[in-house]
Amino acid sequence: MSTLEIRNLHAAVETDAGPEPILRGVDLTVVGGQTHAVMGPNGSGKSTLAYVIAGHPKYKVTAGSITLDGVDVLEMTIDERARAGLFLAMQYPVEIPGVSVSNFLRTSVGAIRGEAPKLRLWLKEMKDAMAALSIDPTFAERNVNEGFSGGEKKRHEILQLELLKPKIAVLDETDSGLDVDALRVVSEGVNRFRESGDTGTLLITHYTRILRYITPDFVHVFVDGRIVESGGPELATQLEDEGYERFIALAQKEGATP
Amino acid sequence: MSPVMVPATDHAPVVRSFSPGDFEVPHGREEEWRFTPLTRLQGLHESPEALAEPEITVAGIDASAVQRLVLDAGLRARVSTPVDRIAAHSWQLADHATVISIPAETTLDDLIAVQVHTPAGTSFGHLVVEVGAFATVTVLITFTGAGAFAGSVDINAGDHSHVTAGSVFESDRQAVTAARIHVRLGRDANVRSSVITLGGDLTRIHATVEYTAPGGDAELLGLFFADAGQHHEHRVFVDHSQPHCRSSVTYKGALDGAGTHTVWIGDVLVRAGAVGIDTYEVNRNLVLSDGARADSVPNLELETGEVVGAGHASATGRFDDEQLFYLRSRGIPEEIARMLVVRGFFADILRRTNIPDLPTRIMSIIDDRLGVTDLVDEVISA
Numbered sequence: 129m130s131t132l133e134i135r136n137l138h139a140a141v142e143t144d145a146g147p148e149p150i151l152r153g154v155d156l157t158v159v160g161g162q163t164h165a166v167m168g169p170n171g172s173g174k175s176t177l178a179y180v181i182a183g184h185p186k187y188k189v190t191a192g193s194i195t196l197d198g199v200d201v202l203e204m205t206i207d208e209r210a211r212a213g214l215f216l217a218m219q220y221p222v223e224i225p226g227v228s229v230s231n232f233l234r235t236s237v238g239a240i241r242g243e244a245p246k247l248r249l250w251l252k253e254m255k256d257a258m259a260a261l262s263i264d265p266t267f268a269e270r271n272v273n274e275g276f277s278g279g280e281k282k283r284h285e286i287l288q289l290e291l292l293k294p295k296i297a298v299l300d301e302t303d304s305g306l307d308v309d310a311l312r313v314v315s316e317g318v319n320r321f322r323e324s325g326d327t328g329t330l331l332i333t334h335y336t337r338i339l340r341y342i343t344p345d346f347v348h349v350f351v352d353g354r355i356v357e358s359g360g361p362e363l364a365t366q367l368e369d370e371g372y373e374r375f376i377a378l379a380q381k382e383g384a385t386p
Numbered sequence: 387m388s389p390v391m392v393p394a395t396d397h398a399p400v401v402r403s404f405s406p407g408d409f410e411v412p413h414g415r416e417e418e419w420r421f422t423p424l425t426r427l428q429g430l431h432e433s434p435e436a437l438a439e440p441e442i443t444v445a446g447i448d449a450s451a452v453q454r455l456v457l458d459a460g461l462r463a464r465v466s467t468p469v470d471r472i473a474a475h476s477w478q479l480a481d482h483a484t485v486i487s488i489p490a491e492t493t494l495d496d497l498i499a500v501q502v503h504t505p506a507g508t509s510f511g512h513l514v515v516e517v518g519a520f521a522t523v524t525v526l527i528t529f530t531g532a533g534a535f536a537g538s539v540d541i542n543a544g545d546h547s548h549v550t551a552g553s554v555f556e557s558d559r560q561a562v563t564a565a566r567i568h569v570r571l572g573r574d575a576n577v578r579s580s581v582i583t584l585g586g587d588l589t590r591i592h593a594t595v596e597y598t599a600p601g602g603d604a605e606l607l608g609l610f611f612a613d614a615g616q617h618h619e620h621r622v623f624v625d626h627s628q629p630h631c632r633s634s635v636t637y638k639g640a641l642d643g644a645g646t647h648t649v650w651i652g653d654v655l656v657r658a659g660a661v662g663i664d665t666y667e668v669n670r671n672l673v674l675s676d677g678a679r680a681d682s683v684p685n686l687e688l689e690t691g692e693v694v695g696a697g698h699a700s701a702t703g704r705f706d707d708e709q710l711f712y713l714r715s716r717g718i719p720e721e722i723a724r725m726l727v728v729r730g731f732f733a734d735i736l737r738r739t740n741i742p743d744l745p746t747r748i749m750s751i752i753d754d755r756l757g758v759t760d761l762v763d764e765v766i767s768a
């Protein structure tokens with residue numbers, strides 16, 4: 129069972145005007161078998177947290193630590209993190225012209241598993257995984273994310289999640305931009321992943337909608353670069369009824385007294 | 387002999403001559419030289435001397451089909467007249483050519499493999515591939531070596547012939563190459579000519595097409611991979627002077643490393659009498675790192691509006707940090723990520739060359755240059 133431990137994480141984004149602090153002391157522990165929902169208003173730094181875990185070069189960690197099973201994640205390169213068992217389903221997946229989905233997936237799976245999958249077995253595995261997510265088989269020959277609709281991009285992210293089988297998955301707004309049918313299909317994929325073993329899930333979302341399909345064990349309210357309140361699934365219900373106002377006020381009050 | 391003056395159009399060369407004296411020494415401000423770093427030409431554009439001879443070997447065809455001919459009036463009529471000083475010098479300093487003749491109505495199943503190896507020093511050489519009417523042939527010409535080389539390849543495709551040609555420039559890193567590849571198409575001839583440029587410090591290829599009768603179909607393909615400060619320049623000139631011909635030009639280039647520079651100039655001239663032609667040219671470049679520069683200039687000059695089609699396109703894209711991040715976040719190491727993108731970018735053009743085994747060989751050279759170690763390759767791609 130794996131543990132992702134984030135301690136007092138501070139991070140800044142590199143801008144033309146110099147580094148701008150975004151994360152201001154994040155504490156969070158995700159243990160295999162658990163699902164954590166991180167919910168917060170737009171601009172609160174949720175994607176930044178996801179990118180920092182994955183190692184995006186634009187963000188600099190200024191204090192704190194991230195470890196996976198006790199090993200320093202911040203010391204690892206981007207691809208080492210993925211091979212160590214971390215996965216990020218991106219809010220805005222990137223188009224890669226010239227690289228077919230099938231070639232990309234096979235290379236990625238080979239890199240993560242440490243050997244190229246045998247071609248025949250691999251074709252079947254990929255076909256089945258695509259079918260489970262209602263992805264048209266012709267997508268295998270299309271270029272990665274090129275010309276995909278918003279919903280197709282998100283399915284493709286979850287396809288990777290299911291094929292790469294990480295220890296800990298970070299899903300950044302996988303629900304945004306999906307219609308009801310797509311949301312159900314994608315949620316079923318996430319649930320298959322959750323049930324596939326002792327995997328940990330960090331579900332980042334702005335809305336409570338996806339939590340009807342994916343029940344979290346813990347809910348964290350994320351405001352102004354940190355977690356201001358944590359609780360069980362009932363916290364999500366409360367957020368749905370009340371919105372983020374109370375927590376924003378709370379964050380401002382706390383921010384005023386360092 | 388006085389130079390032939392050709393009526394001025396925007397893109398057709400003005401002077402054609404075998405005498406170097408008919409051309410000024412380029413200074414770099416001229417339209418056709420403005421992209422070329424003249425100081426790296428090792429004097430080829432000034433008044434060079436021949437210090438060595440290239441070794442030209444021909445395999446895959448009976449020796450009787452290969453001759454060495456001197457540049458007499460007969461040969462002059464069968465080769466392209468120089469349009470710049472370097473080419474004129476190359477004929478003056480090497481006044482003979484290796485001529486491969488394929489008789490009419492023969493179909494050769496074997497690949498004709500020509501090797502042009504240029505030793506250190508300055509050398510000049512010429513190759514002519516003479517394809518008879520209704521013949522079918524595939525020829526691959528590979529340029530290797532270390533020196534400064536100027537020369538030409540003339541592909542004369544007889545009426546109704548089918549020619550598949552490839553010219554691969556893979557000289558050593560310090561080499562300089564200035565070559566002309568001229569395709570001349572007879573009636574209903576079909577030529578697919580690919581240029582692949584990998585090597586050299588400076589490689590400048592002038593790929594030209596001429597039609598002598600209606601119905602010719604020319605497919606020009608190009609691939610260049612330049613890194614670590616190399617200069618690769620490809621200048622295409624398709625002269626549509628005959629009706630009902632077709633030309634299609636597709637060049638793709640990838641660039642890596644600071645100071646690397648590629649130039650693609652695509653000139654297509656459709657003369658007044660060339661009605662019913664169809665032409666399309668495209669250049670796509672992929673810039674893999676900061677500090678590498680790709681210039682791309684398509685020019686289409688139409689003297690008649692009665693064409694089936696006429697178009698061009700040019701686009702230079704970057705392999706950016708976000709793409710790299712995405713691939714690496716899926717466990718793919720940086721070198722493999724680049725390799726995937728470059729392989730994807732070149733896959734279609736290599737396939738279209740129609741030359742057996744060439745795609746794999748070229749891709750593995752490029753993989754090496756991208757720093758993909760054998761070990762990682764074994765584990766990940768297969």
Ligand SMILES: Nc1ncnc2c1ncn2[C@@H]1O[C@H](COP(=O)(O)OP(=O)(O)O)[C@@H](O)[C@H]1O
Pocket residue numbers: 141142143150168169170171172173174175176177186
């Ligand atoms: N690359 C960037 N350049 C400049 N500002 C950024 C960048 N990324 C994030 N930010 C800023 O950081 C804050 C948090 O952004 P983000 O992490 O995307 O929030 P969320 O995902 O919660 O909407 C925002 O104010 C945003 O403008």
Ligand SMILES: [Mg+2]
Pocket residue numbers: 174175176219300301
């Ligand atoms: Mg976000």
